[in-house]
Amino acid sequence: MSEPSDGRPLTYAGAGVSIDAQDRALAEIKRLARATFTPGVLSEVGSFGGLFALEPDNPSGTVLVASADGVGTKLRVAQMAGVHDTVGEDLVNHCVNDILVEGARPLFFLDYLATGRLEPGVAARVVEGIARACRGKGCALLGGETAEMPGFYPPGEYDLAGFIVGACRRDRLLRREEVCPGDALVALPSTGLHTNGYSLARKIFFEVLGLRPDSELPGLGRTVAEVLLAVHRSYLAAVSPLLDGGLVRSAAHITGGGIPDNLLRALSAGVAAEIFLDSWDEPPLFRLIREKGRVPEDDMRRTFNLGVGIVLVVAEEHTGEVLERLVPHGPGWVIGRTVQGSGVHFLEHRG
Amino acid sequence: MSEPSDGRPLTYAGAGVSIDAQDRALAEIKRLARATFTPGVLSEVGSFGGLFALEPDNPSGTVLVASADGVGTKLRVAQMAGVHDTVGEDLVNHCVNDILVEGARPLFFLDYLATGRLEPGVAARVVEGIARACRGKGCALLGGETAEMPGFYPPGEYDLAGFIVGACRRDRLLRREEVCPGDALVALPSTGLHTNGYSLARKIFFEVLGLRPDSELPGLGRTVAEVLLAVHRSYLAAVSPLLDGGLVRSAAHITGGGIPDNLLRALSAGVAAEIFLDSWDEPPLFRLIREKGRVPEDDMRRTFNLGVGIVLVVAEEHTGEVLERLVPHGPGWVIGRTVQGSGVHFLEHRG
Numbered sequence: 001m002s003e004p005s006d007g008r009p010l011t012y013a014g015a016g017v018s019i020d021a022q023d024r025a026l027a028e029i030k031r032l033a034r035a036t037f038t039p040g041v042l043s044e045v046g047s048f049g050g051l052f053a054l055e056p057d058n059p060s061g062t063v064l065v066a067s068a069d070g071v072g073t074k075l076r077v078a079q080m081a082g083v084h085d086t087v088g089e090d091l092v093n094h095c096v097n098d099i100l101v102e103g104a105r106p107l108f109f110l111d112y113l114a115t116g117r118l119e120p121g122v123a124a125r126v127v128e129g130i131a132r133a134c135r136g137k138g139c140a141l142l143g144g145e146t147a148e149m150p151g152f153y154p155p156g157e158y159d160l161a162g163f164i165v166g167a168c169r170r171d172r173l174l175r176r177e178e179v180c181p182g183d184a185l186v187a188l189p190s191t192g193l194h195t196n197g198y199s200l201a202r203k204i205f206f207e208v209l210g211l212r213p214d215s216e217l218p219g220l221g222r223t224v225a226e227v228l229l230a231v232h233r234s235y236l237a238a239v240s241p242l243l244d245g246g247l248v249r250s251a252a253h254i255t256g257g258g259i260p261d262n263l264l265r266a267l268s269a270g271v272a273a274e275i276f277l278d279s280w281d282e283p284p285l286f287r288l289i290r291e292k293g294r295v296p297e298d299d300m301r302r303t304f305n306l307g308v309g310i311v312l313v314v315a316e317e318h319t320g321e322v323l324e325r326l327v328p329h330g331p332g333w334v335i336g337r338t339v340q341g342s343g344v345h346f347l348e349h350r351g
Numbered sequence: 352m353s354e355p356s357d358g359r360p361l362t363y364a365g366a367g368v369s370i371d372a373q374d375r376a377l378a379e380i381k382r383l384a385r386a387t388f389t390p391g392v393l394s395e396v397g398s399f400g401g402l403f404a405l406e407p408d409n410p411s412g413t414v415l416v417a418s419a420d421g422v423g424t425k426l427r428v429a430q431m432a433g434v435h436d437t438v439g440e441d442l443v444n445h446c447v448n449d450i451l452v453e454g455a456r457p458l459f460f461l462d463y464l465a466t467g468r469l470e471p472g473v474a475a476r477v478v479e480g481i482a483r484a485c486r487g488k489g490c491a492l493l494g495g496e497t498a499e500m501p502g503f504y505p506p507g508e509y510d511l512a513g514f515i516v517g518a519c520r521r522d523r524l525l526r527r528e529e530v531c532p533g534d535a536l537v538a539l540p541s542t543g544l545h546t547n548g549y550s551l552a553r554k555i556f557f558e559v560l561g562l563r564p565d566s567e568l569p570g571l572g573r574t575v576a577e578v579l580l581a582v583h584r585s586y587l588a589a590v591s592p593l594l595d596g597g598l599v600r601s602a603a604h605i606t607g608g609g610i611p612d613n614l615l616r617a618l619s620a621g622v623a624a625e626i627f628l629d630s631w632d633e634p635p636l637f638r639l640i641r642e643k644g645r646v647p648e649d650d651m652r653r654t655f656n657l658g659v660g661i662v663l664v665v666a667e668e669h670t671g672e673v674l675e676r677l678v679p680h681g682p683g684w685v686i687g688r689t690v691q692g693s694g695v696h697f698l699e700h701r702g
Contacts, residue, residue, distance in 0.1 A: 142401030
């Protein structure tokens with residue numbers, strides 16, 4: 001990360017993350033994984049959560065939904081700022097959302113915390129955040145691994161990964177196959193970057209703008225650390241009642257790949273999504289990143305959530321009820337609709 | 352890891368791993384985790400695997416057994432040697448053994464692979480090892496996270512963690528409470544260091560002895576890399592039939608903490624273990640480490656498996672049958688017995 005800032009536009013690939021190389025590796029990984037599949041496996045690798053039927057022949061049996069995630073380089077911001085008790089919340093909430101969009105509610109969580117030399121206070125703060133996020137969600141922190149790996153991580157640095165297992169009755173799983181043209185796309189707001197785009201954001205804030213974690217962000221009235229460490233929101237409380245009510249057809253957690261890549265994973269074949277760009281005010285943080293980094297629009301859309309944390313695909317006739325039920329959790333809005341076709345398309349305004 | 356070798360004895364703590372600091376952090380972590388427990392949780396954090404009952408009121412219902420693990424600094428040896436297709440096997444087998452000693456067989460596995468810049472060939476080799484170890488064990492590679500974290504890991508380095516979920520009927524779980532004085536302790540051989548003690552072993556081989564991965568190990572006829580990268584053995588095939596036959600009371604996977612700390616976790620209150628040091632020939636690798644590193648005996652025992660991969664606690668009357676059934680998988684041996692008392696004690700020979 002030593003490239004000088006020379007006024008060139010910044011892209012995610014330029015910040016060191018190659019989405020294409022990731023895609024190629026992912027294809028090979030999928031092939032290898034597929035060869036291990038047993039009759040219980042219902043999902044392809046690359047879904048938001050992996051689906052495993054405990055009773056493969058029972059159409060209403062329990063399906064376990066599992067996901068593994070990391071926090072990415074948001075960790076670096078936390079470590080620069082000395083704030084260790086929120087990254088665990090980020091991690092749990094990320095995992096919770098990943099299985100929620102499959103229709104599952106959490107059962108338990110395990111963490112992996114790796115560091116060079118264990119600073120017990122730091123490890124406890126990290127786990128404190130994990131435990132705080134687990135409580136109240138019916139999610140037990142069932143175990144984990146705290147690995148001390150001398151010489152592997154520099155002093156003060158650590159990596160953190162999480163694994164969640166949830167459950168869903170098989171006939172209550174969300175099924176992208178049920179998405180039809182004419183469905184509404186209902187968005188719920190994100191709280192910030194959540195856990196994606198930090199390599200690029202760090203480059204812009206700390207290298208291009210030369211800010212420090214405690215610098216006040218121009219025009220936002222909050223420090224860089226406060227804005228960048230805003231906790232990844234859990235949508236469990238908001239979305240769970242909608243799942244109970246059978247009001248959601250499919251859903252996308254907006255993480256790496258942004259709205260285009262993630263929403264695509266929630267659509268059936270032959271169905272496209274139209275996103276109305278005039279349906280929401282992008283939070284100032286994203287405008288700042290776009291302007292100061294001169295980030296091309298396509299990179300913005302594939303790197304950041306742009307203020308959208310989750311998108312629900314809802315039958316047109318249920319849209320009113322869904323929006324109403326979301327109000328107590330912070331309102332959602334209709335961000336677009338499905339049409340015949342393929343892909344995710346951004347429209348300046350509703351056609 | 353830049354301490355010079357000055358002839359002082361080497362200990363695990365001196366190599367940078369503080370077991371006491373880990374213990375303190377673990378106590379705080381356990382307290383935090385306990386506050387998240389839901390009615391399904393049957394285990395304490397710190398068991399080999401976390402136990403979660405899907406139907407908490409059903410005495411013969413399905414219990415999920417989960418474990419999270421890393422490969423530790425064995426990864427550094429793999430990265431030095433450019434051998435990337437065995438660490439995944441280490442990881443899966445480690446996880447499989449952790450739930451096996453609770454009585455569970457694997458259902459699925461997820462991995463977390465974190466690197467600075469993804470080298471697709473390397474990622475695929477790592478996953479190839481994971482998939483190879485999953486196949487044939489009824490363990491689906493259900494998903495995972497491949498995280499590209501620029502600036503977080505130096506070029507060529509990566510960290511790897513794994514997460515396994517298995518299942519066991521609740522009334523078939525191994526229960527340490529059933530261990531009685533007079534039981535036999537049956538050991539199965541390890542294939543090498545498995546995944547523990549690498550910080551100390553690397554210090555001895557690469558710093559004290561100044562060897563390289565391709566150096567031939569004095570007296571062993573194999574290279575340092577071959578010896579240190581020997582794959583962590585899975586005991587699933589050997590132990591599974593014994594579990595089916597109800598021939599095992601309790602079991603310990605010998606990982607960090609060695610025979611003393613791990614066997615302790617498999618004993619009931621009021622029961623001690625006696626280990627007969629003359630019951631096996633310690634593999635030459637461990638003798639080499641002890642001598643060249645001048646490692647105190649207590650550190651040897653708490654850091655390394657000393658040639659013992661797993662210990663089964665078996666009722667005296669079943670010992671013959673257990674030993675016989677193990678033969679096709681490579682013989683086991685009676686390494687000791689249980690007596691009234693507490694702790695794990697090493698005896699020079701059977702009393």
